[in-house]
Amino acid sequence: MKNLRIATFNVNGLRARLPNLLEWLKREQPDIVCLQELKSLDSAFPATELGAAGYGAIWHGQAAWNGVAILARDAQPLESRRGLPGDPEDKHSRYLEAAVHGVLVGCLYLPNGNPQPGPKFDYKLAWFERLIAYAKDLQSSDHPVVLAGDYNVVPTDMDIYNTRSWLKDALLQPESRECYQRLLDQGWTDSLRHLYPEERLYTFWDYFRQHWQSNSGLRIDHLLLNPALSPYLYEAGVDAWVRNEPHASDHAPTWIRIGSRKKR
Template structure:
């Protein structure tokens, strides 16, 4: 089995003990991290290598930041930043090949407060992701898009939508963009494995939301058709959210059966529309 996880660490320096404890216990083969909140020079590469992982990272002082960790190997970087806006200086997308798959690690903009420029940026970034994801989807290679999407796909993915009606994570435009991404043919792995379960990946620090399990599902792992038939399991490492000084997210993971017997069938070509 190949285990791939995504984890919004919410500050890699301050939460490094929790990260190392999780890597030691759960041992994902690939881990995508978001919200490093640290410049490149402050990334704890020595500690991560001592834990048995190679890594690439794209940091940013105080904000954003993404990284890809690969157990027992150095991930091979294939892209740093989304195409489509040369002026975008945010560290939000990183891509690498590792363990036979191509992994895109993303931290989609939050978008609050909305309406306003931050929400406009969120939607513009989403459009760039959708355009680029279409190329990844059809490239013939096994591809994973994992990260903090800052989107609650449906009302079934939140404890109480009425409390969040004005939040950018639940706006119709955010949800519609996520649906258009899935409509390209991506599989939402966690929902595919738990179609009827209230399953969350994020609990904020207010009003005892963690203790009351008042959560949201905003961390998603998407698989293209080359990988979707290999999905064996998916879940959330909730125990990490209960650690002292925890991130407000818990790691979300999938397991893929990469054996030859699970080799996906060749996808039929789409018929071209009549002239």
């Protein structure tokens, strides 16, 4: 196993945030990056700029919303899947998978589900069920696997500054949380919570009511590791400084470090 820094980052519009992304890549130099919410067609993906920064990439874009990509430092991701199985009518660009630096990487952007109740929440839960079904084989694989992305789920009340204003939001609904827990119950390790079981860690601060300035955040970006990879986990964190930059995304990059030897 290589020493790797693996990150997930909802950029909230790739073209608009490209300078922010490039600055973060230059400063932090992650080895593997999962991006979400590209909000652009495949033809608009900045492959040239990312290549000049030292990153190979694959991507699955969509006009105006959604979109996912996987970046590899000094390498080219080898695509293994585009889109979740289970619904041939689903045209949303929300899942991309590739082999990168010896790890199978699933990059996902789970539906937000608002407003709820309604068809958007129904779609969220149906997509979650498809993910749970597909993830079962990945979890039991002898190959190291990470499922990284914006899950649009606040797993517990510890993962939000205050539930009061969010009680009706799809991110906190019992059905959403139950789906996430069922995924974990397959045997996945929630990296940040595993290393920081008692700490409030946030990955998202919306643009309203000075939530960034008051650290009123949510933890909705997760990196789940299968048993073949989780023993190598030794560090995790959030690059919160990115959220403080001009024209920032409302998410900050969330990352883990994987060591070359199993943690004892």
